[in-house]
Amino acid sequence: MKIPKRIQPLVDDGLVDEVLSRLMSGKEADVYVVRAHGEIRCAKVYKDAAQRSFKKAVNYQEGRKVRNTRRGRAMEKGSKYGRKQQEASWQNAEVEALAKLATAGVRVPETYGCLDGVLLMELITDHEGDVAPRLGDVTMSAEQATEDHALIMSYVSKMLCAGIIHGDLSEFNVLVDQYGPVIIDLPQAVDAAANNHAKAMLLRDVANMTNYYGLFEPKLLQSYYAQEMWELYENGQLQPDTLLTGKFKQPTKTADVDSVMDEIKAIMAEEQARQERLKEYAEE
Secondary structure (H helix, E strand, O other): OOOOOOOHHHHHOOOOOEEEEEEEEOOOEEEEEEEEOOEEEEEEEEOOOOOOOOOOHHHHHOOOOOOOHHHHHHHHHOOHHHHHHHHHHHHHHHHHHHHHHHHHOOOOOOEEEEEOOEEEEEOOEOOOOOEOOEHHHOOOOHHHHHHHHHHHHHHHHHHHHOOEEOOOOOOOOEEEEOOEEEEOOOOOOEEOOOOOOHHHHHHHHHHHHHHHHOOOOHHHHHOOHHHHHHHHHHOOOOOOOOOOOOOOOOOOOOOOHHHHHHHHHHHHHHHHHHHHHHHHHHHO
16 A cells, blocks of 8 residues: 555655555554564554544643653743644653553553654454454453453553553453453553542543443442552552452542532543544444
8 A cells, every 4th residue: 555654754764664554543543554574563653633633631641741841841831842742742651651561561562663653563463363353342251251351450450550540441442362451542641640630530441441341241330440449559558469359448428519510520521422432433
């Protein structure tokens, strides 16, 4: 196929030999299947900010540290240079998160470098060598759902121990190969310690995953892994090898009605966004 303009510099530099096909187009990036050094990989081409439809990006970027003070000031001012650095920060966040999570024992795609907004990554495939399906396209037994849900909960816990919350985790951001689930798409990865929305995003990530696996094993819907993880994390007791139970004693103090209503409205808004994502993926 014709080489996309953004991938051409990688071809010129010998990082990509050939572009084989277009894999998907999402709200953040277009993904292509490529041949690089004789291996089949994928190239994730990030969309510019004006083209991205990712909502409330500022909420995800809160707390991210910029080492270079000049870049940080430029990003705050919103200058042309600052916007360019903001884009680089958005893209590098995924590269850094993937490397950190791989070290932490979380199954994520291996990366091979990021150049001019194009990330070269491992192509996750099934046992026949075809592109692995999204979790949302997979059905399973109750036993398999219980096993995979427990594995995902351990991954989310290890991510939290590494100071990272996915922020957009759902059945659309998990691939399934012959060895189980693989977590993908992390440009919006959240700093667990520095982002005021961290707890809410963790609760939503876990709820999304539990609700999906709960379609096959309804008993999972009675678990409280996110609340358990967060309490342990806040108390400095969460470790990568912590054995989670999914049990959590809910506080008995009088409810703050306004806060509850705000939570309900937030959940409704997230569900609407979720339905929009379902429609987007169905149209791909």
